Amino acid sequence: MCSYIVDKVRLTGSAKGQAGWLDVDTANVYFDHPYHAMLDHALGIDFVNERDGAPERIAVELSAESAKQLALSILVALKRGAAEHGETV
Amino acid sequence: MSYLPMTTDIVSFEGHNGAKGQAYYARPSGSQKLGGVILIHHLPAWDDWCIEACRKLAHFGFACIAPNLYFREGPGSPDDVGAKVRARGGVPDEQFLGDTAGCMKFLRAQQESNGKVAVMGFCSGGRHAWLAGCGLPGFDAIVDCWGGNVVVDDPKDITPARPVAPIDLTAKMTAPVLGIFGNEDQRPNPDQVNRTEEILKKLGKTYEFHRYDGVGHGFFAAERPAYRAEQATDGWKKVYAFLDKNIGPRVKAS
Incomplete structure (x- = not known):
């Protein structure tokens, strides 16, 4: 299938491309x-x-x-990091 | 036995609202008269696969133009340009029809043209081919390779850019239709293909559908896991025979 569906996630952060950080x-x-x-088929993410x-x-x-593994890993990392840093996420 | 020499160029055509479009144009070299094919790329990009298929059609004796439907986004690698278009929800149907009308005009203006023109597409390009066959007069053949969303079951797929389900326009189809489908495809799934055929039959349209067992979506693409050699080889033969009959005769190597 060619899917026209795009989920747009508004976020705050930086990413590193060919010309450096942006x-x-x-x-x-x-x-x-x-x-x-x-x-x-693949899960694509364009930052x-x-x-x-x-x-x-x-x-x-x-x-x-x-x-799916990445999504779970992100949540695990956030939870562990928040505990280490005493933050609520 | 020999092979046809081929000439290829990047060409301009008059797109929707007079925009200067960009396309790849491949045809057998020489002075023979040729049937023309407008080859529509799938949503991700005007990519290598599309160009390869364009050259394949020229190799088998047709003049083929593969428009870059994303030319308005300017230069850049096809995947990045495609990503920009995807983020905006794809090209509007009206714009697509304007660009395709320009490609038809381009083909018929070439000295090698025999005056006949087909439109063919893969995946979302298959939907586009259907749309063009219903929305533009003057085609001699339509080739839909597993076009998803010809039948629209999810109302969310009707958008301002794509306001009509192409199947609802089928009464306006004037050219013969070839459909190539995989029985394990989910978009279009076998039920949607059956419903599409029922409408063609009911309206008395000229068509031939070929359904292949053991294949899903995009099984012509040799560089992808979905490729199925036996079914793809037979499918291409069906395409050549259909085009030979409706826009040919195709030029053959001596």
């Missing part, structure tokens, strides 16, 4: 044919700065299973 304010998340990964017109993107294409 601020990012949006992640475009989708599940569709990848461009590079040797998969029929961009829409405020600046998104001239560059930091992209990943992940298998569905590894995307």
